[in-house]
Amino acid sequence: MLRTVKIILILAAIVVLLILIAASIGAARVSIYDTVKVVGSYIPGINHFIDRDMLDPQTIAVVSQIRLPRIFMALVVGIALASAGVIFQGLFRNPMADPFVIGVSAGGAFGAAIGLFFVSSISLLNISITTIFALIGALGTTFLVYSISSSRGKVSVVTLLLSGIALSAMLGSMTSFIMIFRANDLAKIVFWLMGGLTSASWQKLYLITPVIVILVIISSFYMRDLNIISMGDERAAQLGVQTEKVKKTLLVFASIIAALAVSVSGIIGFVGLITPHILRLIVGPDHKILFPTSALAGGIVLLASDTLARTVLMPREIPVGIITSIVGVPFFLYLLVKSRKQVF
Numbered sequence: 001m002l003r004t005v006k007i008i009l010i011l012a013a014i015v016v017l018l019i020l021i022a023a024s025i026g027a028a029r030v031s032i033y034d035t036v037k038v039v040g041s042y043i044p045g046i047n048h049f050i051d052r053d054m055l056d057p058q059t060i061a062v063v064s065q066i067r068l069p070r071i072f073m074a075l076v077v078g079i080a081l082a083s084a085g086v087i088f089q090g091l092f093r094n095p096m097a098d099p100f101v102i103g104v105s106a107g108g109a110f111g112a113a114i115g116l117f118f119v120s121s122i123s124l125l126n127i128s129i130t131t132i133f134a135l136i137g138a139l140g141t142t143f144l145v146y147s148i149s150s151s152r153g154k155v156s157v158v159t160l161l162l163s164g165i166a167l168s169a170m171l172g173s174m175t176s177f178i179m180i181f182r183a184n185d186l187a188k189i190v191f192w193l194m195g196g197l198t199s200a201s202w203q204k205l206y207l208i209t210p211v212i213v214i215l216v217i218i219s220s221f222y223m224r225d226l227n228i229i230s231m232g233d234e235r236a237a238q239l240g241v242q243t244e245k246v247k248k249t250l251l252v253f254a255s256i257i258a259a260l261a262v263s264v265s266g267i268i269g270f271v272g273l274i275t276p277h278i279l280r281l282i283v284g285p286d287h288k289i290l291f292p293t294s295a296l297a298g299g300i301v302l303l304a305s306d307t308l309a310r311t312v313l314m315p316r317e318i319p320v321g322i323i324t325s326i327v328g329v330p331f332f333l334y335l336l337v338k339s340r341k342q343v344f
Contacts, residue, residue: 073200075299080261082298085272099258102164108262111137138259195268195321223287270328
């Protein structure tokens with residue numbers, strides 16, 4: 001327990017440090033000292049010691065209105081993808097499962113394509129219709145996959161996986177079909193498919209964060225049951241775990257968490273794949289420890305990747321999905337090779 005607390009505290013310290021570094025670097029340079037003062041001016045109890053009149057208004061605007069929303073969006077999306085990754089890998093008993101295995105990304109991409117090409121100028125509550133359509137597409141695909149794989153109150157993991165692959169292929173083709181007929185707007189959907197956080201805003205953050213946080217917290221109470229399910233359904237039933245109920249609950253929670261992340265960030269691959277596996281090597285397979293540490297590490301991985309994506313070629317920006325894929329693909333191939341030698 002003490003070791004777990006230490007790891008969480010270390011990860012939390014890294015998060016704080018990364019926030020300050022990410023808020024300081026960019027096209028407009030801001031010192032760490034000024035960044036600390038700007039951030040501190042918004043924290044109750046600390047803001048009384050900071051005189052905002054002494055800060056440059058442009059510095060305040062850059063940090064608070066441009067960089068901080070994107071930084072916290074990266075943290076929230078990273079936490080969401082890594083949390084969903086832990087759940088899917090536990091349920092499938094496979095370290096190569098990730099949040100997009102049941103078609104969440106393909107559904108989100110299809111919804112975003114419709115939103116971008118047909119009603120992109122409309123917004124609802126300051127949230128772009130593209131984000132809303134992406135969320136509807138991701139959740140709709142999840143519901144459809146779940147309905148196909150559910151029979152007589154039981155969910156077949158194999159059917160869930162296969163139906164997710166099939167629907168992903170179909171939705172990918174439909175997205176490509178839309179792109180053919182709206183070639184002038186092709187760059188928009190291609191950029192969205194690459195994944196990125198350029199459209200991050202406080203409004204979007206307020207939309208997804210409460211739901212993600214609540215679902216992640218509730219999911220954490222099922223980690224003991226997930227430990228037992230990982231040993232096999234028969235063994236879990238013998239130990240008194242309501243296997244099907246837990247599976248359904250966690251599948252729904254993880255799918256919604258991943259869908260919310262996809263709706264605001266596009267398709268950012270491999271965060272939900274590599275983060276849980278790396279933490280599994282560090283903290284072990286116990287999901288009660290793996291789940292919270294992977295969630296924090298997921299936020300760190302995506303925030304670091306996004307900071308690199310927007311600064312390495314300044315003023316040009318690289319979609320963060322490219323950065324995570326460059327790192328994730330070699331690791332995924334390593335998992336493929338390793339999986340031939342051992343059973344998860």
